[in-house]
Amino acid sequence: TQLLEQSPQFLSIQEGENLTVYCNSSSVFSSLQWYRQEPGEGPVLLVTVVTGGEVKKLKRLTFQFGDARKDSSLHITAAQPGDTGLYLCAGAGAGTASKLTFGTGTRLQVTL
């Protein structure tokens, strides 16, 4: 069974601070996705990274896929209260029928 560990589990910061969330595994993934989930809603896809070493930016969010495709990070610059939520990483094996393995999530709270 592939496992994805996220750290930290909880993060409470003030508006304007920077933060990094980590997603680590001993398994190699074909691609890795990041989702954000707000209370009472389903997860929403933020980004997919597929190439080792790949970096993608989404406004103030920067996503990186590890060179060996076993880990990923999410960096948020100048966090805002709207960034509050549960961040989930998910790794996929090769093939369109492969199952996704989800991490346990990082709960972020950004206060004024």
Place this chain on the structure above:
Amino acid sequence: NAGVTQTPKFQVLKTGQSMTLQCAQDMNHEYMSWYRQDPGMGLRLIHYSVGAGITDQGEVPNGYNVSRSTTEDFPLRLLSAAPSQTSVYFCASRRGSYNEQFFGPGTRLTVL
């Protein structure tokens, strides 16, 4: 497009009762999944389907049945509800070669 829809939003059952959680998608995705989300355990796959007429078990299938008669619909049946099935249930459909998932809004189920 409505995306992925789920009904009901909330449900309370007594132990031993049965019910069906409904899920529908209008994106013509072949692959659909059911997950349950519990605190500290992330999203765990219950059942999935790679197309109409084809279903398979995920990580935690016991106590649940699924069927897929059309591309659009993927209902999840609880045969005899148990308190251990208290959880939030998410249906998802996915697209593309990178297995990007689109989640419904979830059903919060409590079994007394």
